[in-house]
Amino acid sequence: MSFREPVRDGTGVQGGGGERLSLGVAARLSRYLQVLTQAKKMGRETISSQELADYTHVNSTQIRRDLSGFGKFGKRGVGYNVDSLVSQIRKILRTTGKHNIALFGAGNLGQAIAGSDIFADHGFRVVALFDKDPSKVGQRVNESLTVRAYDDLEKVIREEDVVVGVLAVPTAAAQEVADDLVEAGVKIIFNYSEALLQVPPEVTVHTSSPAVDLLYALYFYLT
Amino acid sequence: MSFREPVRDGTGVQGGGGERLSLGVAARLSRYLQVLTQAKKMGRETISSQELADYTHVNSTQIRRDLSGFGKFGKRGVGYNVDSLVSQIRKILRTTGKHNIALFGAGNLGQAIAGSDIFADHGFRVVALFDKDPSKVGQRVNESLTVRAYDDLEKVIREEDVVVGVLAVPTAAAQEVADDLVEAGVKIIFNYSEALLQVPPEVTVHTSSPAVDLLYALYFYLT
DNA sequence: TAGATTGTTAATCGATTAACAATC
DNA sequence: TAGATTGTTAATCGATTAACAATC
Numbered sequence: 164m165s166f167r168e169p170v171r172d173g174t175g176v177q178g179g180g181g182e183r184l185s186l187g188v189a190a191r192l193s194r195y196l197q198v199l200t201q202a203k204k205m206g207r208e209t210i211s212s213q214e215l216a217d218y219t220h221v222n223s224t225q226i227r228r229d230l231s232g233f234g235k236f237g238k239r240g241v242g243y244n245v246d247s248l249v250s251q252i253r254k255i256l257r258t259t260g261k262h263n264i265a266l267f268g269a270g271n272l273g274q275a276i277a278g279s280d281i282f283a284d285h286g287f288r289v290v291a292l293f294d295k296d297p298s299k300v301g302q303r304v305n306e307s308l309t310v311r312a313y314d315d316l317e318k319v320i321r322e323e324d325v326v327v328g329v330l331a332v333p334t335a336a337a338q339e340v341a342d343d344l345v346e347a348g349v350k351i352i353f354n355y356s357e358a359l360l361q362v363p364p365e366v367t368v369h370t371s372s373p374a375v376d377l378l379y380a381l382y383f384y385l386t
Numbered sequence: 387m388s389f390r391e392p393v394r395d396g397t398g399v400q401g402g403g404g405e406r407l408s409l410g411v412a413a414r415l416s417r418y419l420q421v422l423t424q425a426k427k428m429g430r431e432t433i434s435s436q437e438l439a440d441y442t443h444v445n446s447t448q449i450r451r452d453l454s455g456f457g458k459f460g461k462r463g464v465g466y467n468v469d470s471l472v473s474q475i476r477k478i479l480r481t482t483g484k485h486n487i488a489l490f491g492a493g494n495l496g497q498a499i500a501g502s503d504i505f506a507d508h509g510f511r512v513v514a515l516f517d518k519d520p521s522k523v524g525q526r527v528n529e530s531l532t533v534r535a536y537d538d539l540e541k542v543i544r545e546e547d548v549v550v551g552v553l554a555v556p557t558a559a560a561q562e563v564a565d566d567l568v569e570a571g572v573k574i575i576f577n578y579s580e581a582l583l584q585v586p587p588e589v590t591v592h593t594s595s596p597a598v599d600l601l602y603a604l605y606f607y608l609t
Numbered sequence: 610t611a612g613a614t615t616g617t618t619a620a621t622c623g624a625t626t627a628a629c630a631a632t633c
Numbered sequence: 634t635a636g637a638t639t640g641t642t643a644a645t646c647g648a649t650t651a652a653c654a655a656t657c
Binding site: 211212213223224227228231232236237238239240241242243259 | 610611613614615616
């Protein structure tokens with residue numbers, strides 16, 4: 164079977180061609196990748212679709228179906244090789260490269276993000292940390308990051324090739340930063356504040372919502 | 387997926403009776419609630435299904451469909467009353483009560499969570515903050531929270547009626563805390579570490595995954 | 610071999626969307 | 634009234650699941 168020709172079979176699964184994945188498939192592949200990355204760190208060599216299902220809360224048949232649309236990655240009776248599945252999914256999601264992030268807000272949350280591996284593990288690099296508080300500017304938060312002045316935003320975004328802006332600022336300040344990011348040409352904004360951000364249609368905002376997930380889990384606990 | 391519900395009328399929509407919502411409906415209602423809560427804070431009196439769609443990334447027809455399954459909450463030509471929709475959804479999700487949370491880890495992330503409104507806005511109250519570092523025990527992190535000794539876990543969980551444990555601890559420490567929470571009878575664990583937690587089937591783990599959402603947004607940006 | 614797990618099919622359920630009458 | 638937006642239908646698409654042969 165050739166992977167050149169775009170295979171459209173009505174299942175929403177495609178060959179390795181040039182077409183876009185559906186929203187659902189892309190979201191699920193990203194989740195598999197997260198679990199696989201961590202499994203790799205823990206020294207796991209193989210993982211079964213059932214284990215992936217336990218960790219991602221996606222049905223194991225769905226997982227096998229998602230993966231088999233792109234090739235035969237598994238080994239019957241054994242499972243999937245963690246290493247090779249990671250590279251396969253990265254290829255499918257086209258996220259094999261490095262992508263630069265600018266982080267806003269050097270408070271508790273900003274420092275927690277700067278010090279975490281969550282972004283780094285997936286090819287994202289925090290290349291700049293901004294804060295409006297002049298007394299924080301110049302402060303070193305880890306080996307490679309120093310708090311920069313907010314006024315340098317546009318220049319830094321351009322020079323460092325930043326594609327994602329992450330907002331760890333107070334809710335009241337979030338819209339202004341978002342506006343400045345849009346102005347500077349950033350197309351993806353990750354919002355950790357509670358603000359409902361107004362942005363042009365070509366810009367994607369993702370608002371982090373731990374309480375939403377909690378409400379949802381609680382519903383099933385209570386009923 | 388561990389939650390199966392009985393099939394009703396084929397539309398996935400139900401009357402206001404006592405039945406369980408489907409996973410999808412419960413998840414979406416929770417998201418509407420988040421946006422409505424913030425809209426209320428901003429002084430909005432009404433909101434249209436289209437605005438809700440913009441903020442939640444759920445189709446506006448889907449939103450109207452979800453809501454109309456429980457009653458006629460909107461006013462044609464006007465939209466939905468924010469206040470009344472908030473109480474309606476809370477009623478549907480049965481989250482009108484208060485629920486207590488125990489937070490683990492008094493580092494940057496733990497302090498960020500303790501100082502945020504995200505949980506409080508949805509009826510969750512952080513009633514205890516634990517840390518294993520003896521030098522942090524007794525430290526005050528805000529008006530009502532003082533870092534407690536990890537050894538008091540079981541006693542505090544029982545006395546304070548804690549239903550959710552939130553892990554803001556290093557990845558290497560997460561499994562041990564999870565085990566102790568399970569032991570103490572907690573059924574919902576919210577995991578901010580990268581660890582893949584092993585828990586019994588009756589316990590729900592939600593692992594926060596900002597990088598996953600980012601990967602996913604990036605895919606659509608790059609293609 | 611025996612046990613385990615993939616890859617795949619087929620049936621059903623739920624989500625998505627366009628369209629539009631009802632009505633505020 | 635005129636414009637806006639809900640509530641609802643119908644068609645289609647994607648997700649979910651059980652089941653099981655293939656095969657490691």
